[in-house]
Amino acid sequence: MQSEHQMQGEHQMQGTRQVQGTRQVRVVTSPPAVTSGGGSAPLPPSAQARLALALAAGKAAEAASKALRAGGGTSFPGTVAHRIDPHILRKIAAASDAGKVVVTGSNGKTTTCRMLAALAQASGLTVTQNRSGSNLLQGVISAAVRGADLRGRLDAQLLLLEVDEATVRQVNPQVRPHTFLVTNIFRDQLDRFGELYSMAKGLEEVIEALPASATVVLNGDDPLVASLAPAARARRLYFGIQADSAGLPEPEHAADTIRCVRCQHPLSYRAVHLSHLGDYWCPECHSARPALDVAVTEVRSSPEAGSKITVQTPQGAFPLDVPLAGLHNVYNAAAALSCAIALVLPRPLEPAGARAALARLRPAFGRLEEIQAGDRQVVLAFVKNPTSYNATMREVLQRPGRKHVLAAHSNTVVDGEDFAWLWDVDLEQLVPRLASLTVSGTRAEEVMLRFKYAGAEPGSTLVIHDRAAALRAALTRTPPGESLYIFAGYTPMRELRSIMQRHAWVSPFWEE
């Protein structure tokens, strides 16, 4: 009852939202033309020649780095091609009639893109994407180069790009997406993005630049994301969780943005689902979570099997099996389904087809990825901010027994310079369950220090900078038949994975 009242208050405050909420079944008026071939006006010969040269060089770079097994060429081809033709991304995007989706946000980009690709393929679309999460400009260009022929034409009918929150300012004007998704905004690499709000401001500018024919898909449960660019022309689609059973009573420590975006008063929550994500309202100015267009109304989770969910959408109810554990993956599924609904697909999305497509999904590499390492098992977890670390750790701690852990962080352009955020991770919950701890990466000392103050015994912790040696030592400390849990930042995760790949324990991530 109270919520209804709050929602009405919200509608009075913002007339536009009311329209949003009541338009249950909306027709996409200006669909992205999802056909291959075609394209815009031809480029002048010199521009076309430069593009062809850049594409050839990029493709050669990719072939070379694959032959040398140097990381599968997720960003090097883009570096080469961009050096030759700085406008390559704009040219490829403009020459193609493919549907274009850009996904950004702090957490969940890679998994959401994989889910969306599965949904799109189930509806008969071919997809080009930067699947391995290489989401800075060079990674995005590498994906475009890989998907294009030498004339710069994309073979695929859907160009699906996950883009870093800061890089999106460069990418969006070049790609001109039909659908733009913001998954959530958590504190993530503040040393790169400055303050949370300046990053939000950057995203607002990106959303405001979208044309009226585009759709912006926003996490309605994230107060900061839901309030982005309210006056933008693009159609808005909100997703979120409407199942009270899934909530916690109050935000956890690492929660950001728990004050009202409009009036600064602390927000109240009817349910908190993950960090600051939930069903919120402001007791002061009576703003509240917007009416959800795509709402997860039922969640039944188990730590091993993932979640069975029901999602209400403008195209009907979708009962889905999310095979990846954790409520964050429920959000990812809702986000992916929202984007699939925003796109016009050759065949309408069938609940049964969507369900089968998602159920087949394997974790993206490094997302609690289970790897058989000889007679031991490795569970590889990519962690990059307090929210992702806490969520992943909670999943791991649901499994019984004491844990052998390898924790690794390095300072790189991708991972950032400042690891202060490690102190916002509730490692105090992990330490009492440790069976052994090994720390690694170029910032091993910082990781060690954090674990020491969380209660870990420094005398029994190994500090080994070299990733290969650290992995060897950590596996040696893990008895046969047991699991080693690896919590690592992006770069050390990739390094550790490629070591395991050389042992043939795991296939290369670009073949994933």
Next chain:
Amino acid sequence: MTAAPMTVRICYLYPRLLSVAGDRGNLFALMQRCAWRGIRYSVTEADVGVVPDFAETDLILLHGGQDREMTAAAQDLAAKSGALREAIESDAVVLAVCAGYQLLGRYYAPPEGPPIHGIGVLDVVTEGGPKRFIGHVAVHCDLGPGSQHRLAGFENHSGRTYLGGNVRPLGRVLAGAGNNGEDGTEGARYREVYATYLHGPVLPKNPWLADHLLSRALAHHYQDVSPLAPLTDRAEVQAHGAALRLARRPAGRWRAAAAAVSRIGPPARMPATRPAGNARTTDKVTGWTSR
């Protein structure tokens, strides 16, 4: 030394409002370093609307936040300022970081919007600048005879703070920007107030500063105390050393190369080790701020 166990009374101001970059690590450091020595501690959290009993407080923590959290804190701090000022004048120990530092000063004038007024107990003013200072910092600190130290940490601020008459700098910048990127000073000291731009967990990796604050806090509670029992600070010393090395890396494009050369231990032996971005400059959003 008194026979009964001693207690440090800690007040943690705005634990939710002003806590942006692992700032609670400072609290963890103080708590653990007490616990490891058998010193008792109490922690009082005081958020908006709560005025703690500053007269019964030995050590006050006031951390960083973004501009709008800082505005909310400034409004609330006005209600706490009388008691807080009295506590500071009677030598309660304060660690103030980033926005917390600015809030103890006279004002912070952000690039947009009206100035945010602090309580003015520190004679400092802060002006918003066009460029953020983001990067590793090393500072030479002189806490008195026989107590010279290097402070290592990370800064991320656009405010430029200028020191007035009643304060001394916390130290001299060896690497990084410090107060304003101009005069080579970092932080401020006034009585037992220690203010700094080194955000996040500055105390765990500078255990000498954590222990200095603790011993001054005990002195505040018990007037006369013996030196703190030494601890095994191997992890702390190594993290401090690593942070200093990061701060003293050469600037700009040579940074990656130099880091590769000076990296402790052999580099991991796999081709993909080279992080996707190290050789790249175009994607960088923020520059390395060395002077």
